[in-house]
Each structure stands twice: as structure tokens, then as C-alpha cells.
């Protein structure tokens with residue numbers, strides 16, 4: 726399974742490096758079979774040699790370099806050997822104002838560079854409350870212009886109202902929406918939005934859930950490691966059947 730920690734605007738470079746070291750130690754000692762990603766804040770990016778943790782960027786501009794004040798480009802990621810990027814996170818869509826059009830450009834650029842892309846989708850509460858049809862229309866628009874067959878694509882379904890709020894859809898709702906969305910793309914699909922140590926196991930056990938994208942709870946390294954252990958346990962049990 727895939728477990729991704731989105732550190733957002735938290736942890737300095739020093740703290741991030743300690744976090745990644747701790748996570749590597751855990752993965753090596755537990756011989757975990759999971760695919761584990763960490764997305765540090767931009768200024769906390771660094772080179773991690775032969776790591777069992779894949780370090781990705783939370784954001785970058787679709788350009789090699791140039792005059793884009795406040796942004797970083799491809800060469801800044803290449804300096805650290807980074808080949809993975811998050812695109813379309815709800816905080817970038819809704820707080821930083823990224824449009825579908827700009828995300829499509831970003832997606833195309835990083836795809837052309839062979840990046841692994843975790844592309845985030847999800848609806849705000851008002852859309853969800855407008856009914857299933859409206860919600861699916863909204864989410865479908867987030868697939869527009871995106872190569873859903875891209876081989877290095879991972880999709881993360883994250884309802885906006887569940888991010889950082891402690892609220893989550895029911896397990897049945899997560900399972901159903903993943904099932905429906907999986908018809909749109911063969912890419913693995915993660916669930917994100919208030920995943921904690923207390924609910925991670927049951928989310929990971931769901932059909933059509935290939936992993937989780939975790940924000941606040943992942944800031945506690947031991948919590949994130951416990952989630953990786955749950956995935957190992959679930960796979961072990963499935964393998965014994």
C-alpha cells in the first residue's frame with residue numbers, strides 16, 4: 726500500500742531530516758513492504774541518499790527556472806534528486822487559488838519530466854450537500870485535462886471538508902466513492918482527510934483504497950509509523966488467506 730505524509734507548512738529542515746531518518750529506521754527495522762512518501766515544506770527539501778522513504782515536493786512551478794517570484798522550478802527539485810510531486814491539493818486550489826487550468830499545465834510539465842504525481846481531488850461541503858450528482862460533476866471537472874492513464878499517477882481523494890477538521894465520510898461512503906472514481910482511472914487511489922491512528926486501519930482495510938494521504942496526524946512520527954504497521958499487518962493477513 727501507499728502511505729504519504731503531507732507535512733504542509735510544518736517542520737524546519739533540521740526537524741524534517743530527523744523525521745525522515747526516524748522513518749527510515751522504522752521502515753528498515755520493521756522490514757515494511759509499504760511504499761512510503763514524505764512531502765516536506767519547500768525550504769525543508771534536502772538530498773536523501775538511497776532512502777527507503779520517497780521524498781516529494783508539495784508544489785513547484787511548471788518551469789525549469791525563470792522569473793516566478795516565490796516559486797521553485799524543476800532544477801531546484803533536481804538538485805535534491807526529487808522526482809515526485811503533489812498536484813491539486815485542496816489547500817492550493819482553495820487557499821492559494823490554483824485553477825484547474827494551471828493544474829493541468831503543472832501536471833503536463835511534471836509528467837513530461839517523468840515525475841510520479843499524486844494528484845488530489847475532492848469536493849467542498851456545499852457541493853457534497855447539493856447531492857450525489859452535483860458532487861460527481863464537481864469531481865469529474867477535476868479530472869479534466871489530466872492524463873488519467875499516466876503510468877506514474879496516484880490519485881488522492883480528499884473531501885475538502887474532511888481536511889484538518891476531524892470529520893470524515895463514513896467508511897461506506899469512502900468505499901463507494903472510491904469504487905465510482907476508480908472507473909475514471911486505473912491509478913491507485915488514496916484516501917485523505919482526517920486520517921488518524923484511530924481510523925487508519927479501517928480505512929486501509931477498505932476495498933478500492935490503496936493507501937492514505939495524511940496531514941496533521943503524520944506530524945507525529947510514531948503515529949505515522951503505526952499506520953505503516955497497520956498496512957503491513959493487513960497485507961500479512963491477506964497473504965495468509
Ligand code: PGA
Pocket residue numbers: 731883887888889890917918919920938939940941942
Ligand atoms: P489532514 O490533511 O490529515 O490534516 O486532514 C490531509 C491532507 O491535507 O492531505
